[in-house]
Amino acid sequence: MHLSVREDVFPIAGRFTIARGSKTEAHVIYAELRDQGRTGHGESVPYARYGESIVQALADIEQVRPRIEGGLSFSDLHDLLPAGAARNAIDCALWDLNAKLTGIPAWKTAGLRRLDPLKTAYTLSLDTPEAMGAQAAANARRPLLKLKIGGPDDIDRVEAVRQHAPKARLIVDGNEGLSFDDLTRLAPDLKALGVQLIEQPLKVSEDEQLLGYTSPVALCADESLHTRMDLDRCARLYSCVNIKLDKTGGLTEALALKAEAQAAGLGIMVGCMVATSLSMAPAMLVAQGADFVDLDGPLLLARDREHGLEITGSILHPPAPELWG
Incomplete structure (x- = not known):
């Protein structure tokens, strides 16, 4: 087996802003595994919030190149690399290569009965209330909008979005930007505005304050949850x-995490970093039947990969074999 791995850069359509900052490009890792005349592809996004970088992730993969090229199972890879972007790129490439070698689609190998189209959320970048209202108006027909907020005074941004997209379901993503007092003050107002989910309102180091708190809006762990080790x-x-593949370290762990989370009675959201269709394709397997799907990465880009997902409005169609799986 031969491994090729590199950094790819894709321009974002405009500027993407969250509470931690802005960017105009998506920097991703592209991994390619070739064996017996077949090629498997994988993509991942190292995330600075988790202490990752493109340079370090590529170095981590290079360090274990001999083991990868010598042939390994998914469980071998799990032991070889920690959860994160480096392992995700290789894990997804292995899934794709296995599909190419066996002729069995990845969704069948994952135990799914079929792979259905999905309705994804569309993310509104953090901006002024007026600008976010304009974004909402331009996307008012989408069934699910996700708002990035940056702090405790952002209720006016949510109000602007609701005013310009009165029928859309809303998710608010705090990206660890609120305090517990902020959350308890804002949650009733967010409920009144029809917000259905609040993602990661508090810093990971502070979210123990949520113990015993009954929020009027469902709360979703993002930065606090990486793998099954965090589930309890x-x-x-x-x-x-x-659940994001860049956090779990690939599709293998993501599927196992989803199963255990559902068994624990938790709602499931499947999310992504800003990346191409190659990152979304394996995540679509995890997102089958999820309560919330947020796989809009390609919709935020000015240019996608060749053979990218067919997207109709907010509907993601299953990937072509030329892309993945």
């Missing part, structure tokens, strides 16, 4: 979890 703790604090 999150189940005490949140009613929903956001």
Whole structure:
């Protein structure tokens, strides 16, 4: 087996802003595994919030190149690399390569009965209330909008979005930007505005304050949840979890995490970083039947990969084999 791995850069349509900052490009890792004349593809996004970088992730993969090229199972890879972007790129490439070698689609290998189209959320970048209202107006027909907020005084941004998109379901993503007092003050107002989910309102280091708190809007763990190791703790604090392949370290762990989270009675959200269709394709397997799907990465880009997902409005169609799986 031969491994190729590199950094790819894709321009974002405009500027993407969250509480931690802005960016105009998506920097991703692209991994390619070739064996017996077949090629498997994988993509991931190292995230600075988790201490990751493109340079370090590529170095981590290079360090274990001999083991990868010597052939390995999904469980071998789990032991070889920690959860995160480096492992995600290789894990997804292995899934794709296996599909190409066996002729069995990845969704069948994952135990699914079929792979259905999905309705994804569309993310509104953090901006002034007027600008976010304009974004909402331009996307008012989308069934689910996700708002990035940056602090305790952002209720006016949510109000502007609701005014310009009165029929859309709303998710608010705090990206760890609120205090517990902020949350308890804002949650009733967010409920009144029809917000259905609040993602990661508090810093991971502070979210134990959620223990015993009954929020009028469902709370979803994002930064607090990476793998199954975090699940017991999150189940005490949140009613929903956001599963991202870049956090779990690939599709293999993501599927296992989803199964255990559902068994624990938690709601399921499947999310993404800003990335191309190649990152979304494997996540679509995890997102089958999820309560909230947030796989809008390609919709935020000015240019996608070749053979990218067919997207009709907010509907993601299953990937072509040329892309993945």
